[in-house]
Amino acid sequence: MHLPHDPANPAADPIHFDDFLKVDIRVGTIIEAEPFPEARKAAFKLKIDFGPTLGVKKSSAQITAHYALKELIGRQVAAVVNFPPRQIGKYMSEVLTLGFGDETGEVVLFAPDHTVPDGARLF
Template sequence: MDTITWQDFTAVELRVGTVLTVKDFPQARNPAYIITVDFGKEIGIRKTSAQITALYDKDELLGRQIVGVVNFPAKQVGPVRSEFLLTGFYTDDREVVIAVPERPVPNGAKLL
């Protein structure tokens, strides 16, 4: 494993946001959702696609807080402009378990 500096770590903007909408993404190569998240006043509302359909229903994601990387450049994923990276952990079956704060925090709060 490579080591990084503290400066490397602080350059990554890991922020908390609340899921506003979750829609099916039928054009995706692998099953995915299009997710819109409110990251607070400083960051605003951003959209991404995420391959998390195996473990999460759309309804259970609504209103949930998630952790996202908000300072990657936007990336075009088919017809969707992905504006942040939803973070998570792979299970042994390569499904994604999303990273969430343990308790509610303000939207836009930065992971320290």
């Protein structure tokens, strides 16, 4: 059910367009996916190919509710590629894979609906 205004999830404060341009969101193709049993919340370890300029980056993603490991291989996803790496347990996550919460809060991946070149930037 879609609510026109959800006071529990208000819109963020306005920003300048230049602030948006600082966030580097790129598309990449998942080339490896494996379990991440050490994570506090259920997650997978991903290796994502962002093309020749950025190469392959690692990400931890809490996407176990809607996705099986086998179906992730070859799937394009969007990720923020210019955050500093983040240590998650013994795993260093290099990019933030993007998604939206469904009605129960489980992550649904954000991806283009047509194939685009790996490394393409969101604008």
